[in-house]
Amino acid sequence: MHQHDLLATHFRLDESHKTALKKLRIATIADLLYHLPTRYEDIAAIQSVGGLIVGSDAVVYGKIGGLKTRKTWKGRRPISEGWVEDGSARIKIMWFNQPYIAKMVVDGAYVKLAGKVSGTQDKPYLSNPEIETIGELPIDRHDSLFKDTGNGDETLYPVYREVKGVTSKWIFHTIQKCFKGGVLETLSDPLPEEMLKKYNLPNLRTALVWIHAPKKAEHTASARKRFAFEEVFYIQVAKQQERARVSGEDAYQIHTEAPHIKEFTDRFAFALTRAQDKAIREILENFENLHPMSRLLEGDVGSGKTAVAATTAYAVATSHRFKSKTLKHTMMPESFANLQVAYMAPTEILAKQHFESFIQYFAHLPISIGLITGSGCFKYPSKVDPKKATDISRAQLLKWVKNGEIPILIGTHALIQKTVSFKHLAYVIIDEQHRFGTNQRRLLARKNSPQERDEKSSDTRSQGARTRGVLVRTTSGTKDAGDKVAGDFARAERLPHLLSMTATPIPRTLALTVYGDLDLSLLDEMPVGRKPIITRIVKNAERKSVYDAMRTELQAGRQAYVICPRIDEPDPDMMMALQAKSVKAEAERLKKEVFQEYRLGILHSKMSPIEKEKTMKRFLAHEIDILVATSVVEVGVNVPNATVILIEGAERFGLSQLHQLRGRVIRSNNQAYCFALSESESDKTLARLKALATAKSGFELAEYDLAQRGSGELYGMRQWGLTDLGMEAIRNIKMVEAARTEATHLVHIDLDLIHHPLIARRVKIISETLHLE
Ligand code: ADP
Ligand code: MG
Numbered sequence: 001m002h003q004h005d006l007l008a009t010h011f012r013l014d015e016s017h018k019t020a021l022k023k024l025r026i027a028t029i030a031d032l033l034y035h036l037p038t039r040y041e042d043i044a045a046i047q048s049v050g051g052l053i054v055g056s057d058a059v060v061y062g063k064i065g066g067l068k069t070r071k072t073w074k075g076r077r078p079i080s081e082g083w084v085e086d087g088s089a090r091i092k093i094m095w096f097n098q099p100y101i102a103k104m105v106v107d108g109a110y111v112k113l114a115g116k117v118s119g120t121q122d123k124p125y126l127s128n129p130e131i132e133t134i135g136e137l138p139i140d141r142h143d144s145l146f147k148d149t150g151n152g153d154e155t156l157y158p159v160y161r162e163v164k165g166v167t168s169k170w171i172f173h174t175i176q177k178c179f180k181g182g183v184l185e186t187l188s189d190p191l192p193e194e195m196l197k198k199y200n201l202p203n204l205r206t207a208l209v210w211i212h213a214p215k216k217a218e219h220t221a222s223a224r225k226r227f228a229f230e231e232v233f234y235i236q237v238a239k240q241q242e243r244a245r246v247s248g249e250d251a252y253q254i255h256t257e258a259p260h261i262k263e264f265t266d267r268f269a270f271a272l273t274r275a276q277d278k279a280i281r282e283i284l285e286n287f288e289n290l291h292p293m294s295r296l297l298e299g300d301v302g303s304g305k306t307a308v309a310a311t312t313a314y315a316v317a318t319s320h321r322f323k324s325k326t327l328k329h330t331m332m333p334e335s336f337a338n339l340q341v342a343y344m345a346p347t348e349i350l351a352k353q354h355f356e357s358f359i360q361y362f363a364h365l366p367i368s369i370g371l372i373t374g375s376g377c378f379k380y381p382s383k384v385d386p387k388k389a390t391d392i393s394r395a396q397l398l399k400w401v402k403n404g405e406i407p408i409l410i411g412t413h414a415l416i417q418k419t420v421s422f423k424h425l426a427y428v429i430i431d432e433q434h435r436f437g438t439n440q441r442r443l444l445a446r447k448n449s450p451q452e453r454d455e456k457s458s459d460t461r462s463q464g465a466r467t468r469g470v471l472v473r474t475t476s477g478t479k480d481a482g483d484k485v486a487g488d489f490a491r492a493e494r495l496p497h498l499l500s501m502t503a504t505p506i507p508r509t510l511a512l513t514v515y516g517d518l519d520l521s522l523l524d525e526m527p528v529g530r531k532p533i534i535t536r537i538v539k540n541a542e543r544k545s546v547y548d549a550m551r552t553e554l555q556a557g558r559q560a561y562v563i564c565p566r567i568d569e570p571d572p573d574m575m576m577a578l579q580a581k582s583v584k585a586e587a588e589r590l591k592k593e594v595f596q597e598y599r600l601g602i603l604h605s606k607m608s609p610i611e612k613e614k615t616m617k618r619f620l621a622h623e624i625d626i627l628v629a630t631s632v633v634e635v636g637v638n639v640p641n642a643t644v645i646l647i648e649g650a651e652r653f654g655l656s657q658l659h660q661l662r663g664r665v666i667r668s669n670n671q672a673y674c675f676a677l678s679e680s681e682s683d684k685t686l687a688r689l690k691a692l693a694t695a696k697s698g699f700e701l702a703e704y705d706l707a708q709r710g711s712g713e714l715y716g717m718r719q720w721g722l723t724d725l726g727m728e729a730i731r732n733i734k735m736v737e738a739a740r741t742e743a744t745h746l747v748h749i750d751l752d753l754i755h756h757p758l759i760a761r762r763v764k765i766i767s768e769t770l771h772l773e
Pocket of ligand 1: 270
């Protein structure tokens, strides 16, 4: 048995195994060995349902059933109930005031329950237990593997991430068989020995044994440290490669002067915040370089990112007024009179909003602005009325963009369609950048008109934007190749500078990892004079007063959001289905029992993007008063008339996600309110939620989340696909910095990892699994 053997050559796999393994990206034995446990269970701690004692705290595993929700007949308090059985017995479960629970799990699911045994010894029940769905019951203590171990301390067993088709148990047994088959002897460690020594990490063989078949808790910790380091290291290598490649490309050098910028910003109705001013300066400094900028602008909702975008776009659109300082040293063409800017937003509503803001910012200048979306094209100014925008045909707009007459083009995904090409695209701005894939962003970066390029050079372009930079710097022969198409490259092969913007504040360690290829600008300060949102942490008993407060706003002609609780479920499809169900049910309940006189709408991730956008448009047009939604409510969408948000099951969200959600209502000039309703009334939970009412910024909350609960709670982490270990690593700034230092060094000496094939393979696998964007 060898690490690179396909699993299928040693194990009999049926179709469901194969599909599942493919989903987990496990093909070879080595891939399987790198599928690390997410946690350990201690068999000694599991209790059997039959042996529970009234008054004690219990952790049980079993199959759940009989789920339903009813009301107590006196108090009208909702009760969810059901039962759990584990083979030894069955016990009743009751949740008070948590009507959502029965909707979150389905009969027949395997669950882990932790709670108090109440009632009488004849009629015991578990009251308000915490519930977690699990794929499979744990390996029980009579399992052959744990029998006859002799010394009694081997009660830890690993639990693996599973998908439909392979269970944690199957993974466990298969790995143990690989160990027995002698695969460990064939392993070589991708990490060099010096690195292991330097950071005091176990070698691969030892670490694998320690993590998959632990004898002691310390062993698992040491092994986890190694794999955590390794994961962050590979991510860093990928990011540093990306960075090195992009910074090897050419860009339009944009020179500007301070008084010229001041002329523009002095017209604003407000003074720039110190943070906005700094971000603008950082960007303008990058523009002076011959290589493209890659920068992330992070700032809370309302921190004023659009003004930064507009000011820097202005610098680009007017740069022909200035001679580049280094003009004579470059192959810069004589006339690139109008450099161009593309500004991409994830939804049509947002793109239109930006278009309107830009019109205001540029009204006094002879600079045309275009808007392109799926449903039409506009140009400002109109020939007829220079104060207004006019709709024009797509063909006309594209023609003007291609010949350079429109210096600023704003749009949705429509911007990256094949038919769109620019004359001199020098600057790309992407709003809410996490909503786009890396590929989409890359496509936008390649939008300069291909008109004078032959077949061959456009080939070079598409497969690798990225390889060209590499060739130029690593192979001496490339200079000729470069010269051959010099005319083209000099003009069209320049990469635009890139500004990605996001309203999702993330802690520094995470930024270093996830955005390792980008420079960072922070808007960590809000414009003065904003009315801060009033946030109240409320319990179930206060539900009525919350509805009253909402009604007051609705009566004043405002709108509201109701966010349904997060539902954790290992299978994403199942999760979306359950969420959709709970949104529909809650909307119906509110319509029937509370807000009969208002118009309700729903929004959840089972809906198509078109349906979602349609609903948002109706909400924006005030055809909907209350929008009941999952946490998918479009990030960044501005419905200024919405002033209240009620978040159900608030304790299930991370603080930064709660912050993100309440950001939906802080766009208004009216006082905004956020009600975070917690189903749990434990002091710890309430204390954590209190931070929401007191924290000064999203950054503060994100750091707090990371420290308190792990990055799993951070907004967006789940989509990124980092493993639990990677997340653990991210809590450790020293580890992240060490991994970054090592990765930078490695990329510096071996950009394409030609001399490090084992690392290259792991990096490839990791880049495929992660969606860090
Ligand atoms: P976001 O960062 O969420 O994209 P916007 O750029 O949309 O924020 O700005 C939100 C609002 O704040 C806009 O109406 C904008 O005109 C205003 N604004 C931006 N910067 C400032 C500032 N420095 N002082 C006061 N208001 C500002
Ligand atoms: Mg914005």
